[in-house]
Amino acid sequence: MKRYEQFADDIAELIRSGVLAPGQRVPSVRYASQTYGISPSTVFQAYYLLERRGLIRAKPRSGYFVNVHTPTPFAEPVVSSHGAESMQVDVSELVFSVLDSIKDPHTVPFGSAFPCPMLFxxxxxxxxxxxxxxxxxxxxxxxxxxxxxxxxxxxxxxxxxxxxxxxxxxxxxxxxxxxxxxxxxxxxxxxxxxxxxxxxxxxxxxxxxxxxxxxxxxxxxxxxxxxxxxxxxxxxxxxxxxxxxxxxxxxxxxxxxxxxxxxxxxxxxxxxxxxxxxxxxxxxxxxxxxxxxxxxxxxxxxxxxxxxxxxxxxxxxxxxxxxxxxxxxxxxxxxxxxxxxxxxxxxxxxxxxxxxxxxGGYDRHLRKLRDALEEQQNAMLAAIARYFPAQTRVSKPTGGYFLWLELPEQMDSLKLFEMALAQGISIAPGPIFSPTQRFRNCIRLNYGSPWDAASEKAMETLGKIIKSF
Amino acid sequence: MKRYEQFADDIAELIRSGVLAPGQRVPSVRYASQTYGISPSTVFQAYYLLERRGLIRAKPRSGYFVNVHTPTPFAEPVVSSHGAESMQVDVSELVFSVLDSIKDPHTVPFGSAFPCPMLFxxxxxxxxxxxxxxxxxxxxxxxxxxxxxxxxxxxxxxxxxxxxxxxxxxxxxxxxxxxxxxxxxxxxxxxxxxxxxxxxxxxxxxxxxxxxxxxxxxxxxxxxxxxxxxxxxxxxxxxxxxxxxxxxxxxxxxxxxxxxxxxxxxxxxxxxxxxxxxxxxxxxxxxxxxxxxxxxxxxxxxxxxxxxxxxxxxxxxxxxxxxxxxxxxxxxxxxxxxxxxxxxxxxxxxxxxxxxxxxGGYDRHLRKLRDALEEQQNAMLAAIARYFPAQTRVSKPTGGYFLWLELPEQMDSLKLFEMALAQGISIAPGPIFSPTQRFRNCIRLNYGSPWDAASEKAMETLGKIIKSF
Missing domain, CATH: 3.40.640.10 (Type I PLP-dependent aspartate aminotransferase-like (Major domain))
Known part of the structure; x- marks a missing residue:
């Protein structure tokens, strides 16, 4: 791990543990450089990294601050109610059509189960x-x-x-x-x-x-x-x-x-x-x-x-x-x-x-991969904030590459799946995650691909479809 | 396929189909060379190959003859009697101990399920x-x-x-x-x-x-x-x-x-x-x-x-x-x-x-592999003729790399398995091939490895153990 990555991780940990609170100023470059015995450019590199990860942001002429909100203003999904009965399981048909939907390389793979292979x-x-x-x-x-x-x-x-x-x-x-x-x-x-x-x-x-x-x-x-x-x-x-x-x-x-x-x-x-x-x-x-x-x-x-x-x-x-x-x-x-x-x-x-x-340098690869995923999560959360209805509830996992979204009650994610696919966007509809095919107003989105204009556009389109319901 | 291989295959087919009967003289080198329009050295190469495969043999100063007997003087195994009842199946313990026995590279792998990897x-x-x-x-x-x-x-x-x-x-x-x-x-x-x-x-x-x-x-x-x-x-x-x-x-x-x-x-x-x-x-x-x-x-x-x-x-x-x-x-x-x-x-x-x-040349590889296996089958059949009791019955498959042996009635192949393994030789005992653990006096031998002094010695040892029963 490079020195600036280590320093960035130290700061990130302070943020996560709450030592550095939202809105608080992070140590100035000069202060950090002196205190930690590292060069100012190392501190800058670390802060750029943290900015990309969405943890801090620069205010012109005032330095860096811990992001006030994690980029999503959304509540988290509610805990599902308890279905105590045992069930025969039969979701395959549904799952196979979702799996098929991601095989086309031109489809935006928000429904995929894999991260983008280019990250490997x-x-x-x-x-x-x-x-x-x-x-x-x-x-x-x-x-x-x-x-x-x-x-x-x-x-x-x-x-x-x-x-x-x-x-x-x-x-x-x-x-x-x-x-x-x-x-x-x-x-x-x-x-x-x-x-x-x-x-x-x-x-x-x-x-x-x-x-x-x-x-x-x-x-x-x-x-x-x-x-x-x-x-x-x-x-x-x-x-x-x-x-x-x-x-x-x-x-x-x-x-x-x-x-x-x-x-x-x-x-x-x-x-x-x-x-x-x-x-x-x-x-x-x-x-x-x-x-x-x-x-x-x-x-x-x-x-x-x-x-x-x-x-x-x-x-x-x-x-x-x-x-x-x-x-x-x-x-x-x-x-x-x-x-x-x-x-x-x-x-x-x-x-x-x-x-x-x-x-081969597995740990080095993993650090890069984790950084990329965290960055992409932030980008997707920000896009949700921009394009999705305000009642949307979103999970904010501390790892992996999936977001779970609870959409407004009247939403039918199976219909959404079909309408989105018609626009070249795959998503994973909630009912494939339950033998009782619950979670009808939920979807899983994959942020495992590098964020680009097509991702942004796809989120905008998704948001429009959802709001049309 | 080389010309001599093709010619050898033609002659082999004549032998297999009975056009050339056991004991009959195969075409002389001069005759074959003229008739088929190939050089005498090509004919010789073909006959050497057929000799190695055990199909013909040279008699000094008289030319080549179709082998009178396939190299084994043994009868084939009898068809098993019919067990009409349906059975729960439970042979795993036995199979796993046979599988384990071939993991030691010093064991002669007559019990193996694979051909020798060196052939690939x-x-x-x-x-x-x-x-x-x-x-x-x-x-x-x-x-x-x-x-x-x-x-x-x-x-x-x-x-x-x-x-x-x-x-x-x-x-x-x-x-x-x-x-x-x-x-x-x-x-x-x-x-x-x-x-x-x-x-x-x-x-x-x-x-x-x-x-x-x-x-x-x-x-x-x-x-x-x-x-x-x-x-x-x-x-x-x-x-x-x-x-x-x-x-x-x-x-x-x-x-x-x-x-x-x-x-x-x-x-x-x-x-x-x-x-x-x-x-x-x-x-x-x-x-x-x-x-x-x-x-x-x-x-x-x-x-x-x-x-x-x-x-x-x-x-x-x-x-x-x-x-x-x-x-x-x-x-x-x-x-x-x-x-x-x-x-x-x-x-x-x-x-x-x-x-x-x-x-990669798959067909070329396969021809070599088939020739090697046929040659090895002949070597193993010949060794059985030399070392095993006369009542032994043996299959003579036209492909693959297994021989099935029916040994004298009193033989216990599970005991044989243990005694042979103690001498560094693995075999596959008959009972692992049946849910009712029949075939107690049968064994399967693998001839998928190039024949060498160790194989010959192992067959001699096996023969001795079998005769000691």
Whole structure:
């Protein structure tokens, strides 16, 4: 990390923690330069960066000030009401039409599930791939099946360790993306017909996995900032024979919530007392905006009940399809299911990522990616402020690349989806995030692409359509 | 193909079709040279090749003769008796211990499911991978999900076309190896608890998939040369509510049988009359020893009832984990299951194989691979003749890389497995190929590795252990 980035992060942390309050002046360039022992130009670079991120702004001839409002004047979405009944799941048709809508490269990809691939170091990865393939021992292809490439698993274990989580390498299994990991975890602990507690709203792929495995969903509401409602979950666990809880504990898709550490700890404790496994979907873990990665619930697990699923698809190499799971006491069972399902993950992709993690500068890339995402979030929030109705409610996640919008009551997001698509704009309508197809007046917007005139124009168009309802 | 290879193939075909009978003299070098308009050295090269393949042999001062016996003096295995009851499947423990046994690079891999990776053009593939990654459009990683890389699917469709099978590209789905394809197919047409007709003996991964999907197996015997017993299958379809038939129609693993074309046609017709889908596992399709690839059953399908599964894992790139399925009328359903299970196959691997198929010389590689496998089969058959008891029965497949051995009645192949492993030799014991753990006196041997002194020694050791029973 460069000196100015470090300094910018220090200031950003002061803002986030409230030490520097909204409207307050940040240290002058001269003062900061003297106090922190850095050159004025370093301070300037840091302040430019913070300005781009939307955290401070310059007032002519007076210096820099903490932004009075985060750029959105909007309230956050309300917590969904609790639907206690278990449901058969069937949202696929809807999801497939949304997935199809983003395949056209001319469509503005606000409905996409991925960040823009241009944000990834694909050329550097290609070099790692070339090296890895050249050096790969041919015999590995028969001896090196699941659990997967040992170098890659070692690198992943090291990253856990830096985050304060000691994980035996034996627990780690490489999978075809996190989606396969989640499938395998759920299958390891359920039988068809079983009940699984999920979030409301939930990532639609979760609903599809339940559908595929013929499981029933019990929805538990998610608070837009603090994550899954632990009281409702406790009640659900009392009243239903829940076999597993599926939860995105950080930067939840679609709502963006992150459980604070204390609540993660409480979640693990609650599940421990019921001896119910937690399937922790943590694919956005690396995309935090603050100084430190939020800890996963897995960090508080003492009994191997948490199956922690990660992926490189959102942070490094979308098309490589490399994910993993640290499945605790279920590790062997999950590994065997993997062997029966697809034997092992593609070996060149595993070896390439292992090489990249060692030599490619992953942390440097991640810092750039996080900065870009935070900047793009600010741009999208500002556009919402400009073009959307005042009653709009918006989440303001501290990581990831999704905004969750609650539009005025009369809004029908499925109609909006169609009307926007006719204008070359994709969005993700609320009902695909619920087995009961609730959230009809909600949408998820992806700010994972560099902001440009087309993005701005698309937001203006969206705003017009919404106001026409 | 070089001229001498072509000429050798012509002679080989004359031998296989019986035009040149065992013991008969093949055309003299001078005669062949004049008749076919090729140089004597080309004829010599061809005859050396045929000698290496075990089809002819030189008699000093008299020329070359068709081998009187195929190198084995053994009878073929008997057809297993018919177990009509449906079974819960549970062979995994046994299979996992066999899989583990081949991970040690010092073990002689007669129990392996793969051919030796040294037989594959991994360096040439690495070049294709480097090219593909350099040239890959980053946007593809979000627009180019399942059904998969269009260039790769076009190349696969072209290979089908050359084999006389017109397949719309839309029917083709790229998967994480054929194993995933087979999983998805089976899931597309069954519910937990359903009955599926499988072969006896069957590839153990088939049993594992059934186990994973909680399906019940009805075994249908396989003739060592002609494949699945169609009369028993017809009877089974009459008497049980079979939801799918899983069948390896060419070079069946483990027994090596290939259904002749007429029987493939009859199989498709039988299933058509019952409207039961055929899951055709055809992963060894490219490993034929004759002049022409055997047609798949899919070639006779007029109603889209055949789901044809293929793979590059046995013929080109084991660790890449790229397979495919042409799923007929179930194509869309299978594609959606794929999207829900693992989204798509690893993109660099898909692009690399697409590039290799276009520029890498796949057919040249395959010819070399087939020659090597045929040569190795002969070497192993000869070793069996030298070291194994006379009552041994052996299959003589016309492709692939497995021999199926029926040992004397009192033989216990599970004990043999342990005793051989203690001597550093892995084998695949018969019971892992049946949900009822039959075939206790049978073993499958892999001749997919170049034959060397260690192979010879290992066969001698195996023979001794077997005779000690």
């Amino acid at each position: 170091p694909l050329q550097r990865l290609a070099r790692s791939m070339a090296t890895a393939c050249r050096e790969m021992d041919p015999r590995l292809v028969v001896t090196d099946l699941s659990p997967g490439n040992p170098q890659l698993r070692r690198q992943i274990a090291l990253r856990y360790m830096v985050g304060g989580l000691m994980l035996p390498m034996e627990e780690l299994l490489i999978t075809n993306g996190a989606l396969e990991a989640l499938n395998l975890c759920l299958q390891a602990v359920t039988e068809p017909g079983d009940l699984v507690a999920i979030e409301a709203p939930a990532f639609y792929a979760c609903l599809q996995v339940l559908e595929r495995l013929k499981l029933k969903a019990v929805e538990v509401p998610v608070h837009p900032r603090d994550g899954i409602d632990l009281e409702v979950l406790a009640d659900t666990l009392e009243r239903h024979p829940i076999k597993a809880v599926w939860c995105m504990t950080s930067f939840q898709n679609p709502i963006g919530a992150t459980l604070p550490e204390a609540r993660k700890k409480a979640l693990v404790e609650l599940l421990r007392s019921h001896q119910v496994p937690l399937i922790e979907d943590d694919v956005y873990a690396e995309l935090y905006f603050g100084l430190h990665a939020p800890k996963p619930a897995k960090a508080f697990d003492t009994e191997g009940l948490v199956m922690h699923c990660g992926s490189f698809s959102k942070s490094l190499a979308p098309g490589y399809r490399i994910g993993w799971v640290a499945a605790g006491r279920y590790a062997q069972k999950v590994e065997r299911l993997k062997l029966m399902t697809s034997l092992c993950a593609s070996m060149p992709a595993q070896a390439a990522i292992a090489d990249y993690l060692q030599h | 053009p991994l360096q040439r593939l690495a070049r294709s991978m480097a090219t593909a990654c350099r040239e890959m459009d980053p946007r593809l990683v979000v627009t180019d999900l399942s059904p998969g890389n269009p260039q790769l699917r076009r190349q696969i469709a072209l290979r089908y076309m050359v084999g006389g099978l017109m397949l719309p590209m839309e029917e083709l789905l790229i998967t994480n190896g054929a194993l995933e394809a087979l999983n998805l197919c089976l899931q597309a047409v069954t519910e937990p608890g359903d009955l599926v007709a499988i072969e006896a003996p069957a590839f153990y991964a088939c049993l594992q998939v059934l186990e994973r999907l909680k399906l019940k197996a009805v075994e249908v015997p396989v003739h060592p040369r002609d494949g699945i017993d169609l009369e028993v299958l017809a009877d089974t379809l009459e008497r049980h509510p079979i939801k799918a038939v899983w069948c390896m129609t060419s070079f069946q693993n483990p027994i090596g049988a290939t259904l002749p074309e007429a029987r493939k046609k009859a199989l498709v017709e039988l299933l058509r009359s019952h409207q039961v889908p055929l899951i055709e596992d055809d992963v060894y399709a490219e490993l034929y020893f004759g002049l022409h690839a055997p047609k798949p059953a899919k070639a006779f399908d007029t109603e889209g009832l055949v789901m044809h599964c293929g793979s590059f894992s046995k013929s080109l790139a084991p660790g890449y984990r790229i397979g495919w399925v042409a799923a007929g009328r179930y194509a869309q359903k299978v594609e959606r299951l794929k999207l829900m299970t693992s989204l798509c196959a690893s993109m660099p691997a898909q692009a690399a194989i697409a590039d290799y198929l276009q520029h």
